Structures are given as structure tokens and as C-alpha cells.
Amino acid sequence: MSWNTKKAIEELVxxxxxxxxxxxxLTKSLTDDGFVNSEDLVLKICDTFANTLSLLTNSNTxxxxxxxxxxxxxxxxxxxQKPTINITSDGxxxxxxxxxxxxxxxxxxxxxxxxxxxxxxDSRKKITSALVDDxxxxxxxxxxxxLNANHPRSYFRCTHKTDQGCQAxxxxxxxxxxxxxxxxxxxxxxxxxxxNPFFSSVKQESKEDYKPISEITYNGSSSSEYLLSPHxxxxxxxxxxxxxxxxxxxxxxxxxxxxxxxxxxxxxQF
DNA sequence: GCGATTTGACCCCC
DNA sequence: GGGGGTCAAATCGC
Numbered sequence: 418m419s420w421n422t423k424k425a426i427e428e429l430v431x432x433x434x435x436x437x438x439x440x441x442x443l444t445k446s447l448t449d450d451g452f453v454n455s456e457d458l459v460l461k462i463c464d465t466f467a468n469t470l471s472l473l474t475n476s477n478t479x480x481x482x483x484x485x486x487x488x489x490x491x492x493x494x495x496x497x498q499k500p501t502i503n504i505t506s507d508g509x510x511x512x513x514x515x516x517x518x519x520x521x522x523x524x525x526x527x528x529x530x531x532x533x534x535x536x537x538x539d540s541r542k543k544i545t546s547a548l549v550d551d552x553x554x555x556x557x558x559x560x561x562x563x564l565n566a567n568h569p570r571s572y573f574r575c576t577h578k579t580d581q582g583c584q585a586x587x588x589x590x591x592x593x594x595x596x597x598x599x600x601x602x603x604x605x606x607x608x609x610x611x612x613n614p615f616f617s618s619v620k621q622e623s624k625e626d627y628k629p630i631s632e633i634t635y636n637g638s639s640s641s642e643y644l645l646s647p648h649x650x651x652x653x654x655x656x657x658x659x660x661x662x663x664x665x666x667x668x669x670x671x672x673x674x675x676x677x678x679x680x681x682x683x684x685x686q687f
Numbered sequence: 688g689c690g691a692t693t694t695g696a697c698c699c700c701c
Numbered sequence: 702g703g704g705g706g707t708c709a710a711a712t713c714g715c
Contacts, residue, residue: 557692557693561707692713
């Protein structure tokens with residue numbers, strides 16, 4: 418294990434401790450009597466993850482690509498880059514960065530592939546459905562309105578289906594409108610299964626070598642994303658308004674080292 | 688040009 | 702035949 422990897426682990430552990438403190442700060446409503454300043458604490462946490470990513474970036478070129486493509490340290494301190502996700506009346510979502518959205522020509526309305534898309538945004542700075550959240554690089558390949566469902570169901574499959582034969586697929590569906598913003602409350606859920614009433618239990622199909630998980634992730638809230646580790650069956654929320662959380666590619670050698678040497682169950686036990 | 692998303696069409700199963 | 706899952710053309714951003 419390289420020095421950078423060890424340091425990355427140390428940073429992750431430090432981040433865990435800081436997050437615990439933040440949890441205490443919020444749940445116990447510590448104010449002036451608290452031993453830490455909340456803003457300072459958040460900055461420390463951001464530094465921790467930034468340091469970790471920096472270490473990983475410098476220690477592995479494979480990971481470097483993934484990190485560099487999808488993550489920028491400055492995003493931690495730049496809440497203004499939070500994308501606004503709008504759920505349209507027909508269930509489709511669009512992201513509004515403040516720029517006008519170019520509508521497809523009216524003559525293309527009925528044409529396959531016509532859709533609105535945000536422009537002038539560096540997509541590398543935000544999480545997209547194609548990014549990995551559980552060790553797989555998901556790519557959306559379909560969306561369908563389900564009978565008696567308020568929201569459409571999205572279909573994802575592994576990006577490496579063609580080149581590596583990965584048969585992993587998953588389905589994502591929102592259950593209810595206007596879920597409470599857990600992230601703003603800095604709530605970090607950690608539980609078996611998905612009993613969150615605002616998001617669907619979505620099955621994940623498993624074929625061949627794919628490691629099955631019983632529940633899946635959902636990214637339907639305006640500012641929070643639900644992540645689930647296929648190995649630990651735990652659900653976590655991250656606040657995208659303050660930090661773009663993502664997981665590196667499935668081919669992450671460095672992360673594998675980190676994961677192998679850490680008890681993620683313990684890491685996630687907030 | 689590449690890789691991503693969108694979305695209508697198509698296929699399959701009940 | 703209807704509903705759900707997948708395909709693939711169209712489109713977009715880099």
C-alpha cells in the first residue's frame with residue numbers, strides 16, 4: 418500500500434470523525450457552548466475529502482482520470498454550482514443552471530431524441546446518472562412512465578456492458594412528490610434496506626458476475642443523492658449543495674485498496 | 688468524433 | 702392486448 422493510500426485512509430477516518438462531530442452539533446443543537454464552530458467544521462470536512470482525492474489523484478493514473486473528469490476540489494466550497502433539477506409535469510426532469518434552455522425546434526417535437534438539455538455547463542463538475550455511485554458506472558438507457566405511478570421509472574445499465582460484458586442493470590423510480598430535504602438537515606441515513614417512503618424501492622437485477630444488492634440508489638431529490646454500497650447494503654445521503662459526492666470508477670485500484678483495508682460498515686456507522 | 692441523454696418504437700411476457 | 706423492459710435514432714456538450 419502506497420504512502421498516498423495510507424494518507425487517504427487517514428483522511429477518510431478524519432472525515433468520519435469530523436462528520437460525527439457535525440452530526441452531534443446538529444442533533445444536539447450545540448451553539449455557543451459547542452466545542453467547534455459549525456462552519457469551521459464543514460470546511461474541515463471538505464478539506465478532508467479534498468485531501469483524500471488529491472492523494473488518490475497523485476497516486477494512481479487510472480484514478481486520476483476519473484477524479485479529474487468528475488470532481489473538482491473547489492466544488493466543495495462553491496455551493497452556487499448546485500444544479501437545479503426540475504421535474505416537469507410529464508415526469509421528465511431538466512436542469513436549470515440559470516441559462517436559458519434551448520428548446521428543440523418545434524418541427525422536432527415528435528422526433529425521437531428531441532429533448533431539452535442544459536447548455537454552458539461543465540458536466541464534469543456534477544454528478545450525472547452515468548457516474549458511479551456503487552462501484553458501477555451507470556448509464557441511463559431508458560425511461561418509462563409506469564402505470565399507476567406518479568413518476569417515470571428510469572433504467573440504467575453498466576457503461577461497460579459492451580466492452581466488458583457487464584450485465585448489471587438497475588431501475589430508479591421516485592415515489593412521491595416534494596420529498597423533504599434530508600440533506601439540508603444534514604441527515605445521514607444508514608440503514609438496512611430502503612424504508613424511505615419518498616423513494617421507491619427499486620430492484621436491481623443481477624446477471625452473471627454482478628454482485629446483487631437488494632435495494633438501489635436514487636437521485637431524485639433536488640439536492641440529495643442516495644447512495645448504496647452493493648457490499649454493505651447501506652443507504653447514505655449526501656448534500657450536493659455543498660459537495661458533489663461520487664465514487665470512482667469500477668476499475669479503481671486505489672479505492673479497492675482503501676476499501677479492502679477499511680471496514681466500511683464501521684466507516685458508515687454514524 | 689465520442690460518449691452521454693432523451694424518447695418513441697419495438698419486443699416479450701403475462 | 703396491455704404493461705414493462707430494451708433498443709436505437711436524434712440530439713447535445715465537450
